[in-house]
Every structure is written in structure tokens, then in C-alpha cells.
Amino acid sequence: MEIESVGAAYIRPGQVLTDRSALSVASRWTQAVSEADGVCVLHLSPGADPCEVARELREQGHRASPNHVFLGQPLFFGGPASRPFPVPPVSHKPGRSRSGVVVGLLDTGVAEHPWWSGGDWYDRIAPEDADAAEGAQAGHGTFIAGLLARRAPGAALRVHRVLDGDGVGDEATVVRALHRLREHPPHVLNLSFGGHTFDDRPPPLLSDAIAELAGPPVDTPTGRAAGTVTVACAGNTASDRPFWPAALPSVVGVGAVDASGERRAPYSGHGDWVDACAPGDWLTSSFLDGSVHGGDFAGYAAWSGTSFATALVAGAVADAARTEPAREVVRRMLDGHGARQIRDLGVLVPASL
Known part of the structure; x- marks a missing residue:
């Protein structure tokens, strides 16, 4: 699909x-409507200008935005290893034992791998994930799945493909996937993609969908409070722009710290909107x-x-x-008590791989 750059954002x-x-x-601006989820x-x-139409709808009290394009990080914005090696x-x-915790992964899909071949630790790949190994950034989701498997042994992984093999997706696709998660929300949701908005304001439908997944505390059969914690990347923009x-x-x-664990990685997004950081280099x-990426x-x-x-x-x-x-884990993690703080990156979370 086509992409247009508006105000240093993609739509x-x-x-x-x-x-x-x-x-x-x-209706006066609309040629056709597609509705799902x-x-x-x-x-x-x-x-008709999508930005102007969105502004006018908002002024009339409606939730609206241009269909922003989101990009998986880091291939498009660089970094010390802007490609995998x-x-x-x-x-x-x-691990053989299951913790009962479910992690949702919205990304490029997850390809088969020896670490989970024949296992049941993640929901089976959906039909749309069949080409999870095709494209310039196809391994992005598979790489993240491995980090999650090692950092949270025993957790189950629920995979939804929202980015194509080049790491490109859009707000409509992401919001629809979030709505599909409502019936069985994960405990933790990993979103390693994102982008800027045309007016630097929060995209309202995306904000609503994430807030709805978080929801109010609810009693569950295990006695734990329900409510999804969403964790998302600050981007490889080297910028404090939201x-x-x-x-x-x-x-x-x-955000990401460099290999020293003392400083912000040069490529990392930063600012008072960043809550936590972890090692991101190599x-x-x-x-x-197989032979990919040259x-x-x-x-x-x-x-x-x-x-x-x-x-x-995550x-x-x-x-x-x-x-x-x-x-409660996040509240305790971010309260800063006894934790190291990195300027403009928030609380430092150790890798522990």
C-alpha cells in the first residue's frame, strides 16, 4: 500500500x-467505507485531505485520525546494527513448566525455530503468519519472540501479525488486532513498533483500544487482577519527539541504553514520556x-x-x-525506589538473559 509523508509523520x-x-x-468527504473489528x-x-478531515471530525466530538503508518524498529531508523548479523x-x-502468564506479541509474525519446534509455548501461527520468513524485516518478530522466551521462561506467547515482511503496518490494522485481543487479553503486550502523528497528539482510536485492554481490576479464577500491561518501544529516532x-x-x-549500561544508546528515542530502559545493543x-539480508x-x-x-x-x-x-509489577518497577534512573529514559531494567 502507498505511504505519504505529512508533517514528518507517515499516513x-x-x-x-x-x-x-x-x-x-x-459522508460528504467519503467515497467508500471499510469496517472490521x-x-x-x-x-x-x-x-479531501485526511488530516483536515480528521481535525474537523475531532472538533465535532468524534474520535478520528489519519490512518498513521507504523514501522518496526530498528531497520528504518538505524542504530549500531540497523540490520541483523x-x-x-x-x-x-x-522450560517445561508453564507460569500461567500470557504475553501478546503484535509484530511481523513468528517463524518456526528449534527453540519452540514441537512445543506449545505460543499460539499456533495464524494463516496470515505463513509468510513470517519473507521480507527485509521478516525476522523481527522471531527475534523478539526469542528474547521473550528467555526473559520470561514458562510464559505463553500469543502472536498476531500486524506488520508486513518489510516491517510496515498501520493504525487501522493495529487497532483491529487490539480489539480481537479483548476476549482473551494477555497479561503483558509487547509492541515493538510505532511512529509519529501528524499533529504530535495521541492517536485516539489506538489510545482507546489500549486503555480498554488495560481495563479496571477484575477478579479472575486464579485470584489475580485482570488488565493488560502494554510495553512499547520509544523508537530509534534519536529524538525526544513523542x-x-x-x-x-x-x-x-x-528506550535503550548502550553496552555500558550507563548512557542512552545514540539511536534511542528519549524524553519525559519514556518510562523505562534496558540494554539494546548487540x-x-x-x-x-537461511540466506537473508545478504x-x-x-x-x-x-x-x-x-x-x-x-x-x-516486557x-x-x-x-x-x-x-x-x-x-503491580509495573507500579513497583517504575516507582523508582532503589532503582537506577537514566536521564530521559526512566528506570533501568537489567537484561538478565
Whole structure:
């Protein structure tokens, strides 16, 4: 699909997201409407500006935004390893016991790998994940899945593909996937992608969907409070410009520190909207098997970026959630008591791989 740059943000040309309440108001700009999973995408008539239409709908009290494009990190914005590099096999022995904690992973999909071949630790790959090994950034989800498996042994993984093999997705696809998670919400949700908005304001439908997943505390059969903790990357923009969804107040935004663990990684997004950080340089994990990205990979790679620091933080929350609600884990993690703080990156979370 086409991508257009507006105000240093990327959008789908001629598309606006809203809900059904705005359809009659927006009819004068609308050529067609596609609706699925509670999200309406207005396909605008030629000449209609998605940003102006979204502004006018908001002024009338409707939830609306251009269909922003989101990019998986770090391939598009660089970093010390803006592409993955092959490494020898990385040792990991999957645990046999299950913790009862579920981690949701919205990304490029997860390819088959020896670490989980024949196991049941993650929901089977859906039909749309069949090409999870095809594309310039196809191994992104597989790499993150391995970090989660090592950081939170015993947790189950629920995979939904929202980015294509080049690491490109959009707000409509993400919001629809979030709505599909409502029936069986995960304890922790890993979002290692994002982008800027045309007006630097939070995208309302995305914000609503994440807040709804968090929900109020509810008694569960296990006695734990329900409510999804969402963890998202601060982006490899080397900027303090808000990066969404990480900058949402209901999300744990994660930046990256360099190999020293003392300083912000040069590529990491930063600012008062970043809540936590973890090592992001030259991490090793599961990857695709075969010749991709111009190098020979045998199922393992080294890669750098805030995407992977995010997986370490999400995994740390999921691991601790074995014994207490994930919300309580995050509250304790971010309160700063006894924890190291990195300027403009928040609380430092150790890798512990």
C-alpha cells in the first residue's frame, strides 16, 4: 500500500480512521467505507485531505485520525546494527513448566525455530503468519519472540501479525488486532513498533483500544487482577519527539541504553514520556534460517534497537507476574525506589538473559 509523508509523520493517503458514530457526518468527504473489528476506515474522495478531515471530525466530538503508518524498529531508523548479523547458535533450553502468564506479541509474525519446534509455548501461527520468513524485516518478530522466551521462561506467547515482511503496518490494522485481543487479553503486550502523528497528539482510536485492554481490576479464577500491561518501544529516532504508542500515558515506553549500561544508546528515542530502559545493543536471539539480508543465517542473529530493549522489559514484567498482578509489577518497577534512573529514559531494567 502507498505511504505519504505529512508533517514528518507517515499516513495512508486518503484514509481516515473513526467509529460508526462519525459516518453520517463524514459522508460528504467519503467515497467508500471499510469496517472490521469495530474500526471504520473512510476512503476519502479525491482532493479531501485526511488530516483536515480528521481535525474537523475531532472538533465535532468524534474520535478520528489519519490512518498513521507504523514501522518496526530498528531497520528504518538505524542504530549500531540497523540490520541483523548472523551469529553462531545461542544456547537456550525451553522450560517445561508453564507460569500461567500470557504475553501478546503484535509484530511481523513468528517463524518456526528449534527453540519452540514441537512445543506449545505460543499460539499456533495464524494463516496470515505463513509468510513470517519473507521480507527485509521478516525476522523481527522471531527475534523478539526469542528474547521473550528467555526473559520470561514458562510464559505463553500469543502472536498476531500486524506488520508486513518489510516491517510496515498501520493504525487501522493495529487497532483491529487490539480489539480481537479483548476476549482473551494477555497479561503483558509487547509492541515493538510505532511512529509519529501528524499533529504530535495521541492517536485516539489506538489510545482507546489500549486503555480498554488495560481495563479496571477484575477478579479472575486464579485470584489475580485482570488488565493488560502494554510495553512499547520509544523508537530509534534519536529524538525526544513523542513516538506512539510508547508515549501514551497508559503504556510503558521503553528506550535503550548502550553496552555500558550507563548512557542512552545514540539511536534511542528519549524524553519525559519514556518510562523505562534496558540494554539494546548487540543482543542475540532466535532468527530466520537461511540466506537473508545478504548474509547466511542459521537461525540466530545479533541485532540492536529499542524494539529489543522493549522485549527485555516486557519479559521482565511477565516473569515477575508469575506471583503478582502485572500491573503491580509495573507500579513497583517504575516507582523508582532503589532503582537506577537514566536521564530521559526512566528506570533501568537489567537484561538478565
